[in-house]
Amino acid sequence: MASAERNDRGLWRKALVAAPAIVIAGSLIGVLSNSGFGNDWYDPLDKPAFQPPGWAFGVVWTTLYTMMGIALAAVLNEPETPLRKTAVSLFAAQLTLNFAWSPIFFGFHMIDLALVVILLMLILALTTARLFRQIRPVAGWLLLPYLLWLCLATALNYETGRLNPGADAAPLGISGA
Incomplete structure (x- = not known):
């Protein structure tokens, strides 16, 4: 039985556009929102015991955004189908939430709303990874570290709210803030 040869022509060209675009956009948004350590609101908050050191976030997000860009490029390099269109739309939706x-x-400073957003993001990212895996298995697997990090980020978000009652600018009563 002859197998169709995969045409990866153009894959890395797409990846060299998608990955830097996602890294740059994510980094710019992080800077503009004063995310992480150095934020006058965030620094004095009690942090969960399992929180990684501050330097890890930049390294991890740069790596994850790069992997996401390569995964997207791999899917975009496949023939256009309704499944691919759905997968790319879900990817865009979860990235928008990200x-x-x-x-x-x-x-x-909306801890509870951020928790709702990250939970929706996690659901969309899980669905995206599943669809990416159907289209191009490596693309789905490239999203696995992102999914694991989102689980950690969700726990950090929740615990930050729980440990800092009164810190939420618009509490929804979810994390106790």
Whole structure:
């Protein structure tokens, strides 16, 4: 039985556009929302015991955004189908939520709303990874570290709210803030 040869022509060209675009956009949003350590609102908050050191976030997010860009490029390099269109739309939706999270949490100090956003992001990212895996298995697997990090980020978001009652600018009664 003859197997169709995969045509990866153009894959790395797409990746060299997608990955830097996602890294730059994510970094810019992080800077504009004053995310992480150095934020006058965030620095004095009690942090969960399992929180990674501050330097790890830049390294991890740069790596994850790069992997996401390569995964997207791999899917975009496949023939256009309704499944691919759905997968790319879901990827865009979860990435939009990803980019919205830092301004909501660090900029507007809305811990509970950020928790809702990250939970929706996690659901969309899980669905995206599943669809990416159907289209191009390596693309789905490239999203696995992102999914694991989102689980950690969700726990950090929740615990930050729980440990800092009164810190949420618009509490929804979810994390106790």
